[in-house]
Amino acid sequence: MSVEIRDNIIKKMEKIGSKYLLLQFTGADGNLKGVELSKRAFSKIEQVGVDGSSIGFLRTKRSDMIIVPDPSTVTLVPWQDNTACVFCDLRSTDTHERIATDPRGILSEVNRSLLEEYNANYYARPEMEFYILTSDLKPVDTATYMALPPRDRGYFVRKMIIETLELVNLPFKTFHSEVGKSQHEIEFQALPAVAAADGVQMFKQVAKMVALNNTEDWIISFMPKPFIDDSGNGMHIHQMVKGEKTDLFKESANDLSEFVLHFIAGQLKYAREITAITNPIVNSYRRLVPRIEAPVYINWGIANRTALIRVPGYESGRLEYRAADAASNIYFTLAMLLAAGLEGVRKKIEPPSAADFDADLLSPRELKEKNVDLLPRTLINALEVFHKSKLAKSVLGKDLHQEFYEARKLEWEHFTSQYSFEKKEITPWELDRYIDC
Incomplete structure (x- = not known):
């Protein structure tokens, strides 16, 4: 140095x-x-x-x-x-x-391509969902979406997390209880991609240390699906691409640009190939299940929360990619999302029409008629697609791409040597391995 x-x-x-x-x-x-x-x-x-x-x-x-x-x-x-x-x-x-396998470096390199080609930078604004649990892995209360104290007993831990984030200068937007019992969400302000990824890593550390140091036996878990019958933890990622004086996602105040439409199309085209990165563990696929408000449908929509990619109805300058979870390497996740979007722009891929329907209400036949595919249903399915992906190999490099595949495949084999994924339960194997992710 x-x-x-x-x-x-x-x-x-x-x-x-x-x-x-x-x-x-x-x-x-x-x-x-x-x-x-x-x-x-x-x-x-x-x-x-x-x-x-x-x-x-x-x-x-x-x-x-x-x-x-x-x-x-x-x-x-x-x-x-x-x-x-x-x-x-x-x-x-x-x-x-x-080194070629440095996560910060991989994300920086993809953003450098964006800067060189379009004189713009990639920004991200993650929404982090997590549970506050007792040491025996029970919710600390029964509070659900936007509940208030005293029902929301976790409020005081969440508030201490927020106060600590202010001490480390990590800017947040909103915080509230979520749909699951004792589930919470903190949404950050937009930051350049590497700073946003650093922020996710710092936040996870802050949240866990606040619980460790200020409660008798409470823990914080970002595990994608700790309970089979309650909401999963996602990491929805809001994305923006901006130059010094330009917003490449906006044509005008209310209209989407050609750039962002191609960007959406790229992320949809490569969604299956990058799912092993955005959702890298066995338990990730307990959350990605149709008809439980999970973002498994490969489509996009305006103000449509059943779609994989949502354009907020009140703000056209950003995209929300809804599938990722906090078990992922955030640097790899942002790098793959940006690379997929850029491929759509470079190749001028056209997106399908914005979905104005609730995909959860459609039958498999109706989804097929509308050309709506689904994300992989298990880790091994995702890995098979990932292993063949030229895009993933180009972003991660040949060696890291292969090592990631082998490590996650071995994890799947360890799991399936003891359990069947088809059985609808959160196994002791998953809890032991992932509760602290």
């Missing part, structure tokens, strides 16, 4: 009164990792090395890599005294270039 980067970070640490620095980055599995140093040690060190093979990035025979902090992301760690944190890029020890 350069002296300039190091000095910049030290100045920011001094400004917020930090004696320690947590260097954090995201593993290939989507989980946040980190290594901590004292300010004194950081001020003298030239670079920080880690074992890339242990976190899914490099082969064991050549596994050393270095992590380089991004000074623009320095903030405090609210649950640790005198500690700051910073997001890092992953680089080669030989060339100091970003």
Whole structure:
């Protein structure tokens, strides 16, 4: 790392009164990792090395890599005294270039293509859904959509999460209880793609630490479907593409542009190919089930919440992709969504007409007549399509594409060696593996 980067970070640490620095980055599995140093040690060190093979990035025979902090992301760690944190890029020890499998780097590279071709940047605004549960995995209350205290006992934890987000300068829009019992949602303000992905990682850490430090036995879970008979947790992603003075999604105040129509068409065309990325675990497909208000239908609509892609009826400058969940690697998810949209623009793919019907009410025959396909129904189905995807391979790179496929296929095989996915239940295997995702 350069002296300039190091000095910049030290100045920011001094400004917020930090004696320690947590260097954090995201593993290939989507989980946040980190290594901590004292300010004194950081001020003298030239670079920080880690074992890339242990976190899914490099082969064991050549596994050393270095992590380089991004000074623009320095903030405090609210649950640790005198500690700051910073997001890092992953680089080669030989060339100091970003390694090909770095999640931040992959997303940055796709956005760079957008910037070079259209002089614009990709923005995202995630909606994060989660449950507040007791240690024995029961809802802490019976509150449902937009309930208020005292029925909404989780309100006070949610409010502490919001207050902590303000401390780390992570801008949010709204927060409220959701449809499921003791389910909640926090929606963020739009940020450039990499900053939005960093924000998702920080938010998940904040939420879990608030529950850990301020309750006796409550936990927070982003597991896509912790209860078979209650709502699943999604991560709806609102998307925008903007230049310095232009909004590429808007033709006028109320009209959609040709750019956004092609962008929608690209995401619809490649939706099945990218589902293994946006919904990467066995349990993801407990949520993606027809006729339970899940976004499984590959269509789009204006103000239509049964569609995979929704254009809000009150705001034409953004798209909401509704299928993703928080078990995904957010950097990979945003990279694939942007890449799919850009392919639609480059190839001038035309979208179908906006759906003005409730797909949940249609029979399989009626869906076929309207040319409405469905997302894959299981992880292995999604992986089979993903493995053949030229788009996924081009975005992730040949090696990461293959390793992701093999790792998730092995996960499916572990599950099906003990259980049948066709049985409508949340298995102990799923709860043990995913409740903390």
